[in-house]
Amino acid sequence: METIIQVKDVGKTFIGKDNRVEALKGINLEIHKGEIYGIIGMSGAGKSTLVRCLNFLEKPTTGTVMIEGKDLAVLPERELRQTRTQIAMIFQHFNLLMQRTVLDNVCFPLEITGQKKKEARGRAKELLEIVGLSEKAKAYPAQLSGGQKQRVAIARALANNPKILLCDEATSALDPTTTKSILALLKDINKKYGITIVIITHEMAVVQEICTHVAIIDGGTLAETGTVEEVFTRPQTPAAKALVFQNGGNHQQMKGKRCIRIVFKDHSSFEPVIANMVLECKAPANILLADTKDIGGVAHGQMILQLPEDEIIAGKMIHYLKERKLEVEELSNYVG
Amino acid sequence: MWDNATIMMLIKETGTTLYMTLTSTFFAYCIGLPMGIFLVITARDGLRPNAIVYKILDVIANVVRSVPFLILLMLLIPFTRYVVGRSYGATATIVPLTVAAAPFIARLVESSLLEVDRGVVEAAQSMGASTGTVVWKVFLGEARTSLIAGATIALGTILGYSAMAGAVGGGGLGDVAIRYGYYRYQADIMIVTVILLVILVQILQFIGTKMSRKLDKRITG
Numbered sequence: 007m008e009t010i011i012q013v014k015d016v017g018k019t020f021i022g023k024d025n026r027v028e029a030l031k032g033i034n035l036e037i038h039k040g041e042i043y044g045i046i047g048m049s050g051a052g053k054s055t056l057v058r059c060l061n062f063l064e065k066p067t068t069g070t071v072m073i074e075g076k077d078l079a080v081l082p083e084r085e086l087r088q089t090r091t092q093i094a095m096i097f098q099h100f101n102l103l104m105q106r107t108v109l110d111n112v113c114f115p116l117e118i119t120g121q122k123k124k125e126a127r128g129r130a131k132e133l134l135e136i137v138g139l140s141e142k143a144k145a146y147p148a149q150l151s152g153g154q155k156q157r158v159a160i161a162r163a164l165a166n167n168p169k170i171l172l173c174d175e176a177t178s179a180l181d182p183t184t185t186k187s188i189l190a191l192l193k194d195i196n197k198k199y200g201i202t203i204v205i206i207t208h209e210m211a212v213v214q215e216i217c218t219h220v221a222i223i224d225g226g227t228l229a230e231t232g233t234v235e236e237v238f239t240r241p242q243t244p245a246a247k248a249l250v251f252q253n254g255g256n257h258q259q260m261k262g263k264r265c266i267r268i269v270f271k272d273h274s275s276f277e278p279v280i281a282n283m284v285l286e287c288k289a290p291a292n293i294l295l296a297d298t299k300d301i302g303g304v305a306h307g308q309m310i311l312q313l314p315e316d317e318i319i320a321g322k323m324i325h326y327l328k329e330r331k332l333e334v335e336e337l338s339n340y341v342g
Numbered sequence: 343m344w345d346n347a348t349i350m351m352l353i354k355e356t357g358t359t360l361y362m363t364l365t366s367t368f369f370a371y372c373i374g375l376p377m378g379i380f381l382v383i384t385a386r387d388g389l390r391p392n393a394i395v396y397k398i399l400d401v402i403a404n405v406v407r408s409v410p411f412l413i414l415l416m417l418l419i420p421f422t423r424y425v426v427g428r429s430y431g432a433t434a435t436i437v438p439l440t441v442a443a444a445p446f447i448a449r450l451v452e453s454s455l456l457e458v459d460r461g462v463v464e465a466a467q468s469m470g471a472s473t474g475t476v477v478w479k480v481f482l483g484e485a486r487t488s489l490i491a492g493a494t495i496a497l498g499t500i501l502g503y504s505a506m507a508g509a510v511g512g513g514g515l516g517d518v519a520i521r522y523g524y525y526r527y528q529a530d531i532m533i534v535t536v537i538l539l540v541i542l543v544q545i546l547q548f549i550g551t552k553m554s555r556k557l558d559k560r561i562t563g
Contacts, residue, residue: 061468090470101465104560105484115469117479146559166469 009075010170010202011037011060016069018055029055031226033069037219039169042196042203044217044234046210046249052226053206057172060204061093062086074169091119094163098175100155102147108134108158109143115165133161137191153184160191164199171195173205177212189216210249214238222246264320265294269333270307280309283326289314291323310337348531352518356538358432359514362504363542366439367497373444377403378451379477389463389473403445411442411503415510432513435504443500450492454485487558494550498543505539515539 013035020027029052037043047053058064059071062078071078073089081089094115102111109130116126134140137157147155156176163171173192177185193216196203205217213220213234220238221231224245230237241250270279284291292312313320327334381399384392409417415438419429422437458481466480482489505516515535523532 063464063468087470087472090468093468095465095468097461097465099459099461101459101461103462103480103484104459105486105557106559114466114479118466118469118471118475148560172468 007038007040009036010039010073011035011204012070012072012075013056013059014070014072016056016059016066016071018052018059018064019067029226030059030066033223033228035221035228035231037202037204039202040196040200041219042193042205042217044205044207044213044220045223046207046213046220047223047245048208048249051223053208053223054174056223057095057174057204057206060170060172061090061095091115091166092168093170093172094166094168095172095174096156096159096163096176098178100147100152100159100179102155102158102162104147106146107143108139108145108147108150111147111158112161112165115162119166129165130161133164134158136164136195137161151184152180153188156180156184156188157191160188160195164195164201167199168201171201171203173203173207175206175208178207178209185212186215192216222249263315264313265337266311266313266324266327267335267337268309268311268327269335270309271333277330279327279330279332280311283323286326287319287322289316289319289323352515352531352534352538355513355515355518355535356542359501359504359516359539359542362432362435362439362507362512362514363497363501366436366443366504367493367500369436369440370443370447370496370500371493373440374447375451377444377448378455379481381448381452382455382481383473383477389467389476399448403448406442406445407449409442411438411506412509414438414442415507415512430511435507435512435514439500439503439507442503443496446499447492447496450496451489454488454492455481457488458484487554487560490550490554490557494547494554497546497550501539501543501546 013033016030016033017028018030020029033056045053045056055064059066060073062071065079073093076089078086078089103114106114109127112130112133113123113126116129121129131140131143134143137160139154139157139161142150142154142158147158150158159176171192176192177188180188189212192203192205195201196216205212207213217234219232220234222229222237222243222245224243229243229245230241237246238250241247280291280293291314293309294312295310296307298307311323313323324334324336377399380395381403383389384396384399386393386396388396406414415435418438418441422434423429425437426434428434462484463476463480466476471479504512504514505519506512508514508516508518508520511517515538519532519535522528523535
């Protein structure tokens with residue numbers, strides 16, 4: 007497939023009054039036409055700087071950025087601006103013009119490329135229809151919800167038929183339902199118009215939902231790149247593992263000394279009690295023993311659990327189990 | 343005191359005050375608005391950082407504002423004479439008023455423009471907007487209500503300065519207050535001129551507030 011964005015050995019250093027911050031180091035990235043490429047990392051990993059290097063809002067200190075084979079660094083300013091009209095961008099805080107109506111906001115990029123007012127308005131109306139906001143054309147951004155504002159921003163981004171759409175934490179300020187609908191819209195746009203989308207996010211769920219490829223950025227360097235499937239099923243680096251298992255993988259050792267015995271009777275086997283307890287209390291419990299015993303001709307399940315060290319969580323777990331009408335008995339000095 | 347001549351004079355001098363205030367505000371904006379814009383775009387984190395231009399404008403703005411207006415008025419007499427041909431009267435007062443107000447206005451404009459969301463500026467740049475477009479459509483467009491509020495403050499201040507110019511034969515209501523009230527001990531005329539000045543400021547403030555409210559679309563409803 008045709009390469010649309012090529013990032014070669016890009017580094018960016020910010021020089022402050024008395025410190026230097028190396029935000030990016032030796033970044034290599036290749037994004038192909040039509041991909042939805044996720045760039046994921048923790049806050050401060052340098053992902054926002056990286057996406058700004060793709061349209062030269064930040065000029066990289068070292069390395070080259072090529073868009074469709076054109077090196078942005080050597081373009082004269084006028085041509086750089088021309089190229090930027092082909093690389094649209096949407097933002098976490100939408101960045102709409104607050105003093106303009108929705109329709110005039112969508113017209114803004116068309117004014118920049120010098121289109122006639124009448125044609126621009128016609129095109130803007132079409133775009134609002136695409137994002138499902140036709141009836142809000144005359145409203146001002148202050149009257150819209152977050153999701154609606156992002157839809158306006160998307161309509162505005164599509165105005166000049168861009169080849170690339172950069173999304174900088176575009177769903178981070180939205181609730182989960184709205185996030186889903188915005189992501190669905192982006193996916194739709196990618197399919198219908200073949201626009202290459204680059205998504206910057208710190209949420210794994212976003213990448214999982216729509217991306218085809220993903221790059222994991224950590225401390226200013228790329229830790230891992232590949233298809234979403236590859237990276238998710240076989241994360242290689244610690245940074246990738248930390249993101250894929252977002253709770254850190256729970257490799258901690260059990261240190262608690264408190265052990266309890268639970269006895270299952272009757273029909274309590276329908277509910278996955280232990281799993282639910284772990285989810286509810288957000289702490290692991292260690293199963294030391296589990297078996298069934300024949301007591302008076304009835305099968306009774308019993309289990310011995312080691313509880314976490316934290317007294318509050320341990321107490322919570324015991325309470326949880328007792329509430330489910332299980333027999334709970336504390337064991338002192340249980341030796342497995 | 344309420345003879346026709348006095349009343350006619352008060353009306354005429356009110357007109358003179360308005361003439362001085364509005365004309366010098368206009369000229370001061372011709373200088374101060376671009377100056378404020380340049381202060382913003384040449385600043386270290388501006389669109390076109392330029393330490394030299396910024397420093398020069400910054401120093402001019404500070405120096406001129408720190409000279410008391412009355413002193414500036416006298417310092418500028420040769421310049422005023424050169425520009426309008428004489429150093430007294432309403433038209434002559436417009437020159438020092440403009441010079442005094444321009445840096446003040448530059449600072450007002452600067453602070454209004456700095457209120458504009460950096461993200462929106464960045465968005466415009468990402469669309470390929472030139473610096474001119476960003477200044478015109480984003481900075482001035484988005485800051486318009488703040489700019490109008492600033493203009494209202496500027497008008498009030500310049501009105502006050504124009505009254506001060508009365509001390510050196512500047513014309514207008516301040517001139518009346520000094521000549522009649524101070525030199526001739528006609529306290530009643532002085533009080534009337536003060537009331538007239540208060541009313542003028544009130545009207546200007548009312549119009550300014552109304553306009554900036556009407557143009558502000560950031561508030562819902």
